[in-house]
Every structure is written in structure tokens, then in C-alpha cells.
Amino acid sequence: MYKHYTITDIHTHVLPNLDDGPENMEETEHLLTAMHAVGVDRIFCTSHYLSPSFEVSLQQMTSAYDLLQSTPQKSAWPALQLGAEMRVHLQQLERLKDSDWPRLGDTHYILLELPNLGLAQTTLQFVKRVTSAGLHPIIAHPERLVELQKSFDLVDQLLATGASFQLTASCFIPSAKADRPVNRLAWTLLETGYASVIASDSHNTNARPPALVAAYQGIEERFGEKAVIQLIENANKIWQDDEISRVAVR
Ligand SMILES: [Fe+2]
Numbered sequence: 001m002y003k004h005y006t007i008t009d010i011h012t013h014v015l016p017n018l019d020d021g022p023e024n025m026e027e028t029e030h031l032l033t034a035m036h037a038v039g040v041d042r043i044f045c046t047s048h049y050l051s052p053s054f055e056v057s058l059q060q061m062t063s064a065y066d067l068l069q070s071t072p073q074k075s076a077w078p079a080l081q082l083g084a085e086m087r088v089h090l091q092q093l094e095r096l097k098d099s100d101w102p103r104l105g106d107t108h109y110i111l112l113e114l115p116n117l118g119l120a121q122t123t124l125q126f127v128k129r130v131t132s133a134g135l136h137p138i139i140a141h142p143e144r145l146v147e148l149q150k151s152f153d154l155v156d157q158l159l160a161t162g163a164s165f166q167l168t169a170s171c172f173i174p175s176a177k178a179d180r181p182v183n184r185l186a187w188t189l190l191e192t193g194y195a196s197v198i199a200s201d202s203h204n205t206n207a208r209p210p211a212l213v214a215a216y217q218g219i220e221e222r223f224g225e226k227a228v229i230q231l232i233e234n235a236n237k238i239w240q241d242d243e244i245s246r247v248a249v250r
Helices: 025-037 058-069 072-076 121-132 146-150 153-159 181-191 212-223 225-240
Strands: 008-012 042-045 079-082 085-087 109-113 136-140 164-168 197-199
Touching: 008 109, 008 197, 008 225, 025 058, 025 072, 042 058, 058 079, 109 121, 121 136, 121 153, 146 153, 146 181, 153 164, 164 181, 181 212, 197 212, 197 225, 212 225
Parallel strands: 008 042, 042 079, 085 109, 109 136, 136 164, 164 197
Antiparallel strands: none
């Protein structure tokens, strides 16, 4: 459907046996092949990093990524770059230097996961610190933040840090329930011009599938092709380390 455009997915869990993504190489191959089949050309591999739920080191991510890059079948997969979804876990981050924060490839973009509950001032200060370090923080799935679902005013506080928002593709596919708070907030953030990019956050081919292209179709039905093209171009700009701006759907 968008075959004239290069499709980039900036948030995926494809590296084997690290987090709640694929459990082994076979599942990884299955997921990457499925992504390619639906038209995804390029992905950042963004396993969880500093998440309280998983212990994943940067060395493990690099080894898993190198393994994929050395696999002969990679011609049937999207092009890969290594990134990470770094949890804003302040106690853990205290032990790291700024230069140790994993970025999306060699770009100045960094994908941050905020705690779902407790959007504390210290969290906002950390996001500002990332911006001050010359990096561009991208907040993964802000629609999941319970405080944002309750109080839209916090959106401005969060964006005042210099961050951009990445919404999750599954919120925009036709089968997504419109009355779920997560989906409702995702549509509202897009409609009000607060979002910059959409990504699949895919973990597997069933429960959390590579739904990026399907989401673009859902968005096109509601807001037209122009909105989708801006989203596609922003994901490509991130890949190329160019500056992005928020998407105006109206
Ligand atoms: Fe994720």
C-alpha cells in the first residue's frame, strides 16, 4: 500500500532470548520474515534495557545483534540497526555515564520507556538531562502512562523536556477497541498534533505483531494519506539522523 515509501519501524523486540521478545532464533526469524512480508524495510532492534522485569546487558544485545547480522537469511528480513528501549530507572541510571546510554544506531535519538505509574518530577528532570546532553529523547508509548490518561495537562510538561512521542501501532488497527483508555489516548495524541512517530513495539507474530503498516492504513482512513506520509517520513528521518517535527493531521 505504501510501496513507494521506505517503511522504518523504530521500536521492535526481535533479538532472541533477551527480554519478552522472541525466545529463540527460530522465533526471531519468524518475526523478521513476517515484518518483511508486510512491507517493513528497516527496523531498530530495541530490546528492553534497565527494565525491572529483565536483566539484559548491552553486551548481550550486541552479541545477539551480531548473530543476526551474520545470518545468511538476512536478505529476507528488514535492514537492522541496533538500539534499545531504555527504561528511566533512576537508581540504575545513576551508575551510568551519559556516553553509556544506548542510542538508536549511531543517531542522536534515544528511545525511553517511562514508568507506567508515577510520572515524578525526577523522571521529567532525567528526560531534560538527556536533551541537555545533545540527544533527542523519544518517549515510547506515552498512551500507556496512566497519569496521562487521567490528566492531559501532563502532556505539555512531558513535551517541554524536548522529547517527542512514539505511539504504538496496535492502537490504530481496525480491530483495536476504541473505548480502551490506551487506544483513546493514542488517537487523541495523534489528532491534537502531539505525536511524531508510530512504531510496532512488536514482540512476536501473535499477541504483539508487526502492525505498523496496518496502523498506517487505519490512520489514513480517518485522517488521510498526508498524515501517514508525515509519520513515515519521521521514522525515516530518525533512521537517517535528521530532525523530526510533530505530525499535523488536520
Ligand atoms: Fe517495547
